[in-house]
Amino acid sequence: MMVDLSSFSDEKFDPKKWINSACQSRHPQDPLDKHLMDLEMKLQMVSEEIAASLEEQSAAALLRVPRANRDVIRLRDDALSLRSSLSAILLKLKKAEGSSAESVATLAKVDTVKRRMEAAYETLQDAAGLTQLSSTVEEVFASGDLPRAAETLANMRHCLSAVGEVAEFANIRRQLEVLEDRLDSVVQPRLTDALSNRKVDVAQEMRAILLRIGRFKSLExxxxxxxxxxxxxxxxxxxxxxxxxxxxxxxxxxxxxxxxxxxxxxxxxxxxxxxxxxxxxxxxxxxxxxxxxxxxxxxxxxxxxxxxxxxxxxxxxxxxxxxxxxxxxxxxxxxxxxxxxxxxxxxxxxxxxxxxxxxxxxxxxxxxxxxxxxxxxxxxxxxxxxxxxxxxxxxxxxxxxxxxxx
Structure with a gap:
């Protein structure tokens, strides 16, 4: 007869019910006293096996406790060492933060000075270029190259915007306005002819010239x-x-x-x-x-x-x-x-x-x-x-x- 151990793990286990159930499951020809003796013997054997297994596992567990204890102590020491290292690192970072802030502020000032110097250099270049463009613009107009003339006037406009309202360049500013009107008047008849006769290439060329000198309204x-x-x-x-x-x-x-x-x-x-x-x-x-x-x-x-x-x-x-x-x-x-x-x-x-x-x-x-x-x-x-x-x-x-x- 096999003994089902799952019944013993039930929280509502009742010994009387279990014995009655075991007796009811015996063969009708088996004597009741013999059946109970066999059942008692099997329970005792299973109990002894469980006790032996528990004792064996308990001994093994006790052997593992010292080792686990040593591991815990080692981990605690490592944690303390890591905390000390982190504290040292944080201290160094705080010191570096102060010196870095000063360094960054110094670098920012240097960068500002550098950018101002570059802007001044570019402005000087524009001023020099403006003077040169002003002296050669008549030659460009005389050549009849209208796209080049438009490019020259556009460059002059760019240089004037770069140097700002400088009194020394007031005459060049007036000269530029006159030259833009002059170029516009040269473009007018060519654009009119291109529009009237549907000359796409010429119309596009005249459009590009007017746009280059900021005269889109003239095109309209x-x-x-x-x-x-x-x-x-x-x-x-x-x-x-x-x-x-x-x-x-x-x-x-x-x-x-x-x-x-x-x-x-x-x-x-x-x-x-x-x-x-x-x-x-x-x-x-x-x-x-x-x-x-x-x-x-x-x-x-x-x-x-x-x-x-x-x-x-x-x-x-x-x-x-x-x-x-x-x-x-x-x-x-x-x-x-x-x-x-x-x-x-x-x-x-x-x-x-x-x-x-x-x-x-x-x-x-x-x-x-x-x-x-x-x-x-x-x-x-x-x-x-x-x-x-x-x-x-x-x-x-x-x-x-x-x-x-x-």
Whole structure:
């Protein structure tokens, strides 16, 4: 019979229950007294084995105690030695910290002096270079090498900024301003020709010269000036057609042509003409956007929108006047007087004249036409600077501002 020792390790172990359980597990044919004697013998043998094992392990443990004690003593001595070493090191660090701080402060002062001496040396070099550049700049201009002239003026500007407001260089400062204006005036006709004839290489060269001398505004002004002329011609087309019809009408009257023919010649719808004007203007701006994207890859996002802003500002007064007349044409009474909403609001019409629904419908139609153009501009200038883009959209609707206040 095997003895299960796990039951003895249970905290709720009950000897009576264990004996009863052992008796119930005996074979029915085995006598009870013999079964109990066998069980007692096995328990005694197991107990003796456990006692022998415990005694053996205890003896071995006692042998290890002195060794462990020696290890603990050795570790304690090592710890004390390490603490002493660390204390000595900390003391040395504190002493070194004081001397290092003084050394660092001294080095900082030396470095400051060194940097000041280098700055003074560089300033002296700039002053010497400025004098030399001032004496040779006329020769550079005489050579006709515009990029070299721009580089020379840029170097002079750099040297002047380095030496500061020194009274001895005041004349050179004035000389530089005159030379920059002079170079700008030389670049103007070449840039105008390059923009007018789409000479990319020349335009880029002139751009580089102007940027080198800090004249980006000059580039913007020349670009706008060159391209504003064809836009003005597009806008003046309406007046030219009106004048041509007027001449034709006078000739028709002289030749006694029919009234229907005469009326047909004089009929020009500003609303339909405005649509064609917007189409041609949009096509022109698209072409400029593509060309500038190639010729001026860093500036096209501002150059073309600013061109539109300037164009709408230039024709704004005339635009508003034509809108007013077109609105007046919607009603026979105001058409006969060549007057519109603005004139009615200002009291320029006979007493009793008032704004009618047809006036407003004509204004809405023109505004919708402008709205379609604005949406096309929004698509074209999608990559433009946000602020410039907003200014361009405001410029498109600028002619309607006087009507919004009515």
């Amino acid at each position: 002004l020349h670009y706008t000036m060159v391209h504003l002329k064809p836009i003005r011609r597009l806008w003046e087309d309406f007046d030219l057609r009106q004048q041509a019809n007027k001449v034709a009408n006078e000739k028709s009257e002289m030749d006694r042509l029919s009234n229907s023919q005469n009326f047909q010649l004089s009929m020009i719808s500003f609303s339909s003409w405005l649509t064609s004007f917007y189409d041609e203007l949009l096509l022109y701006l698209e072409q400029e956007w593509k060309w500038c994207m190639f010729a001026f890859p860093e500036e096209y996002r501002t150059l073309v929108p600013n061109l539109l802003i300037e164009a709408m500002s230039t024709i704004g007064v005339s635009f508003a006047s034509l809108i007013n007349l077109a609105i007046g044409d919607a009603v026979p009474e105001t058409k006969a007087l060549a007057k519109g909403i603005i004139d009615i609001s200002n009291g320029d019409l006979p007493k009793g004249a008032k704004i009618q629904t047809k006036h407003l419908e004509a204004l809405i139609e023109l505004h919708n036409t402008t709205g379609s153009f604005a949406r096309n501009i929004q698509h074209l200038f999608s990559d433009a600077d946000p602020q410039v883009f907003l200014d361009a959209l405001k410029a498109v609707y600028l002619p309607y501002e006087s009507f919004k206040r009515r």
